[in-house]
Amino acid sequence: MNEQALKSRFPICHLRASSRAGNRSRRQFIQTSALWAAGAVLSGCKTSNPTPEPIIDIHQHLGYSGRIDDVLLAHQRSMGITKSVLLPAGRPMNSASTHEANSNGLEANCLGNEDCYQFARAHSGSYAFGANEVPDAPDAIKEIEKYLKRGAVIIAEQKFGVECDSPEMQRIYHLAADYGVPVLMHWQYQRFNYGFERFHKMLARHSRTKFIGHAQTWWAHIDRAYRDDASNLYPTGPVTPGGLTDRYLSDYGNMYGDLSAGSGLNALARDEDHARAFIERHQDKLLYGSDCNDVIGFGPGCQGARTIATLRRLAPGHTVQGKLFYQNARRVLKI
Secondary structure, eight states: OOHHHHHHHOTTOOOOOOTTTOSOOHHHHHHHHHHHHHHHHHHOSOTTSOOOOOOEEEEEOTTGGGOOHHHHHHHHHHHTOSEEEEOOBOOOOOSGGGTTTTTGGGGTTOOBHHHHHHHHHHTTTTEEEOBOOOTTSTTHHHHHHHHHHTTOOOEEEEOSSSBTTSHHHHHHHHHHHHHTOOEEEEOBTTTBSBOGGGTHHHHHHTTTSOEEEESHHHHHTTSTTOOOOTTOSSOOSOOOSOOHHHHHHHHOTTEEEEOOHHHHHHHHHSOHHHHHHHHHHTTTTEEOOOOOOOSOOSSTTOHHHHHHHHHHHHSSSHHHHHIIIIIHHHHHHOO
16 A cells, blocks of 8 residues: 555544654555554544543563554554553663673664653653663663653663662662652563562562563463573463462562563463463552564564453453553553
């Protein structure tokens, strides 16, 4: 579909050019146009459609794997998201905590604080933003606080090669408590946020700080039989209840779970009977996020959309679904 045909078919929906995209290729334009068309069909540009139930996506990124702004906007709308939280990367650094710059941009070309702030300002009704920095950068606290003062609703995504109980991380935990925002942490064995097995000490010590767990090691540990293994970050098969993640959620009022990414979806899908009980048990502690970098926004090719469908199938009724999709996010992130 060319640009004129797209505008003719969907006159209310306008294509928006990214300020960073430069001269987009024909392939990029076709990709964007097709997705906007799909988004218009799925979500509707007409005001006569009934208002859908809110869905807050607490985990999205700007520039994710090179995805341009137009596609992100359409992707979120196609998924039915009513508010998205953009999680920035820390500034590029060459240090041990960024694995000598290999994990800059959260290992996914994600953009930083200022880009997320400006984008959220331009789309203030449907986007919020977080604040982030490499924790052992000399001015990390100053950089994070700058954006907290501008209205960041979360410190995230903390995805760096550091000890979870290091002095640098504990300064971030203190800052989060002072501003009343949660810290979202990407747990990945031998890669990001080391020391998951002793994190309970931080939960107890920093009881005023709200923590949100995310990623492979966090979700693998729903299974009591799981043992840390860098080669098995997406375990399959039946779950033995009572894993470390389950215990953190049960035992600490300041611990929450981010359902996003392939790791979250895998944890739900690998043992659906366990997932139903897990959701019911922690219905006040779990928050929907997508963390998907696709350019589709719907159907089986979109992991975020698949997570929505899975939660609707497994969560026991609209009351619990409402908590997972928006109520818990509103309470924890104050949005």
